């Protein structure tokens with residue numbers, strides 16, 4: 089019996105999508121970023137940082153999306169190169185990279201959307217984080233030239249990274265990143281992604297297609 093602690097549109101989508109790719113079912117327990125439900129004592133006993141995703145598997149809870157992805161792929165023996173094989177290092181590198189990029193997105197989400205009052209926001213920090221995001225995108229654009237997936241085949245590293253890309257293109261325009269945009273569209277067209285999207289729930293994080301850097 090699996091139970092996924094989930095916020096619609098958040099990093100727990102990575103796990104929702106991977107479960108669909110693996111043909112596994114979990115009960116979905118939904119929370120919100122803004123209603124205090126992640127701050128409850130009960131949830132913090134589940135996930136020490138009060139973050140999603142967390143996955144309860146027969147009473148054992150695993151938190152951190154990268155840990156969940158490694159655990160599930162090892163348990164199922166699918167969608168990740170095995171330890172000791174040639175692409176294992178690349179697999180681990182890209183799941184770490186995906187989280188580096190997601191942390192930049194999270195900072196931009198705070199600066200553009202969540203911080204109140206507006207005077208608490210910092211335009212220099214927004215600029216810096218946008219440049220750091222662009223650097224990750226340039227690295228991906230170079231890597232994805234002529235490739236369909238991060239590794240030689242689709243893997244759970246694509247679930248880690250592919251989730252980020254809806255948010256990424258809300259802060260950086262896609263013009264200089266044709267391979268990354270095509271990759272994002274390929275990932276979003278996967279049947280398992282579409283099934284996960286129908287289970288996800290209403291996100292409500294983004295109200296705009298694109299967030300311009302403010303003047304200043």
Ligand SMILES: N[C@@H](CCC(=O)N[C@@H](CS)C(=O)NCC(=O)O)C(=O)O
Nearest residue numbers: 098099126138139140141152153154
């Ligand atoms: N490194 C963690 C990050 C988890 C994380 O920050 N999740 C966000 C949603 S995308 C969250 O729960 N935020 C709640 C908060 O910051 O209070 C992972 O990959 O699981």
